[in-house]
Amino acid sequence: MKSVTIVEILNLSDKQLIDLSKKKVLSLSLAEMKVVQRYFKKLKRNPTDVEIETIAQTWSEHCKHKTLTGIIEYIQTDNGKRTKKIYNNLLKETIFRATVELNKKWCLSVFKDNAGIIDFDSKNGVAFKVETHNHPCALEPYGGAATGVGGVIRDILGVGLGAKPLANTDVFCLGNPNTKASKVPKGMHHPRRIAKGVVSGVRDYGNRMGIPTVNGAVYFDDGYMANPLVYCGTMGIIPKSKIEKKVSPGDLILVVGGKTGRDGIHGATFSSINLDQSSDVSAVQIGNPIVEKKVLDAMLNARDLNLSRAVTDCGAGGLSSAIGELGEKIGAIVYLDKVPLKYSGLCPWEIWVSEAQERMVFAVPPKNKEKIVEVFKKENVEAVFVGQFTKGKKLILKYGNDIVANMDMPFLHDGLPKPTRKAKCNIKEEKLQKAFTLTSLELSKVLKNILADLNVCSREWIIRQYDHEVLGQTIVKPLQGNNIEVSGPGDAAVIFPQSIIKGTKKGIVLSNGLNPSYGKINTYKMASSAIEEALRNAVCVGGNIEKLAILDNFCWGNPNEPEILGSLVRSANACYDMSKAFDVPFISGKDSLHNEYFIDGKKFSIPPALLISAVGVIENITNTITMPFKNAGNKIYVLGITRNELGGSVISKIKNIKNGVVPNVYPKESRSIMKGIYKAIGKGLIEACHDVSEGGLAVAISEMSFAAGKGAQINVGSIKTASNMSAAEILFSESNGRFIVEVAPHNENKLKKVFKGLSVSEIGYITDNDFILFEIQKEKIRFKEKLTNLLNTWKSTIEF
């Protein structure tokens, strides 16, 4: 029987403390190691390996979000003016602050449990969580993505006393899959292999769990070649009576689901480490969706029988984090030798911190001991009592007769010293690009190049691998069109949870926004744009801007670099500003920092990426619409103003345009339009709606046309612009706040009334032709595009 070792710490010098942290992959700084040393000096003994590993897991960036909750000295230089601000807790002072100030009564649980929860109806809430699984996916794309999905599903199972998962989302940032093999850094997987691996991982886990994958995005950039980003989200339904969890001393600790092995050891601390070719093997996790499906079924039965007082999932840090969190305010005693193992030979610390998948931890009142085990037994799920929650605010771990850890909960959870980091940002003035015009022929060519661009083209190859229909509740689907051969990109998905909530008319909308190309120039505008894009997408299908909530997922480089942290501070400020201005609260979030890698000794950092996911309740699912045009003769309108904003746009990349202003967000104007769209959809005034994003107006109109197999005649000159712009600038500017809507002629006046005082342009009409005609008299532009050509161009880029 393997037991513990004592780790010499009391007499170590500063250098030796750092060496110890590195050697044991603890990812603790010198200041943190010194606090640990002081604590054990007070106890007059050295720690065991179990204790030191417990501290490392509990204090990891992954579990404690040390950067966002630490002290940041931020210096900003704008137009020569230098300002300094100290943040004592960036998260609390920006994102969380906005939520507190908005104080929405329909937000039922925010930033305190495994997922955020909003109101669905009088009896139920909607839980939503999005996680990242970047480092595991860099090492083993299939397993990393699969366990990413499995992990976020368990977050939903572990919110309150357990929610029923209804839908998954997935978003990837990957390297160019067409990269020549010789250009891929040594020791790294080819981006095509990563792309195939992560898609397969999401597909296999989600499909086998019987949960539809309904919404997502993919962004390609070589900055993600060696460090891909994989975001996985899950939405679920939870009865309001099951939202609160409360662990009491005396409750038994029940571990349910998969057995514990060596997989995923140091996952939590590993996520704070930069990637290189020698990355730790044991951080790889392997998922088993069949086990998780059984856990899901059994635990929801146990929930409905009121057999437990609390539940949480074993995520990063394994049992250490799960039991540590549940027992944080009281205490716990755990018998590690009772934990079911995959194989013998695990040391106590390995049992305690292993991130083996598909495990949940319950707090069970002793009177329910037999009943709850019986429920799991019926579903053939292993459920074993491994300890008890206690009164003394102590964490005591036993292995056989030995006490292998004995620490104070307050030290573990509140003892972490706040790091102080420096951040700086030099705001650069964005200059308008040199005015440019294109001929009809050039415009036609550019439109097709943009449609074929990796960041605009069809994601059908990915979407069709996922089951987005299982459970039979996906009423607005990710691909929308006349038939399976012809489909366009849906803006958002809508779930109609009729199998869980009988007789309901309500739906749940899920959408996202992500714009890393803007972040290379301006992270404030990137964050603002991502928020607006997520909201726009939700509104397009019938979402109500007054009932939407958002989630943030920051993926950034090394926060120890002041410029990188400065760009993060800027985007967190944008989150506060936009949340307040749109009156939309954040309900949950997660950050993944240290996304850096070394190639031949040279350091690279990923382009910063902020994923915003939106969730909202739609009062009546019959008031939802899709993006393809519907009927010839109907009018096409643009809502919102087109500005000369080509910075970070697809056309600026394709045509190598220097300078350009990154799209800004004008929340007052934009929110009014969103409110109008909700009202107009409710009144049946809009037949189709699509948001204008990557690629601009010409791309959005093309998508609506070819998805429907309907032609269109567009007068580019009638599109309202904020300044004098050329046809090329109008058609490919990526200004935020714009929608294209289809309106039947008899509803035009009513629509204009709804949008009175706002920017509305009638730009053309739908035809039965097999082409789109773009015209602008001023520049004598007239070009015709066959729908089949546009569709095939859009569809043929990603076919692995």
Add this chain to the structure above:
Amino acid sequence: MFCIEVFTKNEFKDSRGEHVLSDIISLDFNCVNKVEYCSLYLIDGKLFLKEVKLIASCLLSDKITESYSITKYDTENPSYLFNNNVVTSKAVIDVLYKKGVTDTVSASVIKAVKDLGINKNIEVKTGHRYYLYGKLSKTILDGIACKLLSNTLIQEYKVNGLK
């Protein structure tokens, strides 16, 4: 140790093999012209051949589209000694999980074998076998195995030339 190889019948499309071939070509290994894919199950235990046949036919293969072969798995001796100077027209690459890595399919097979009524203690390893055709050298096959067919963090591969 029994080795059950499950492969697509000739009259059906071996889509996995075709995908692997396309991936190999996209990595600029143009010397490969055909790939055949098989699922591999290594079963250790005191089983009779007829029991292994039952497992292969009723559990591991689809009777309509797939067939199987059962051999003894030789962990040590390659069928054809292979060094860097040899070029062969046919080779096989086996990919298996490293010891200690969770093999979830193996756990399901062990349970299903019991459900089939074979109440014996067995150990199962699952893996993949690829037959490659073309002008193949050990260096090229190692490259394909490392860059595409296996993840050496969690899997090990074995390359054999075939006569």
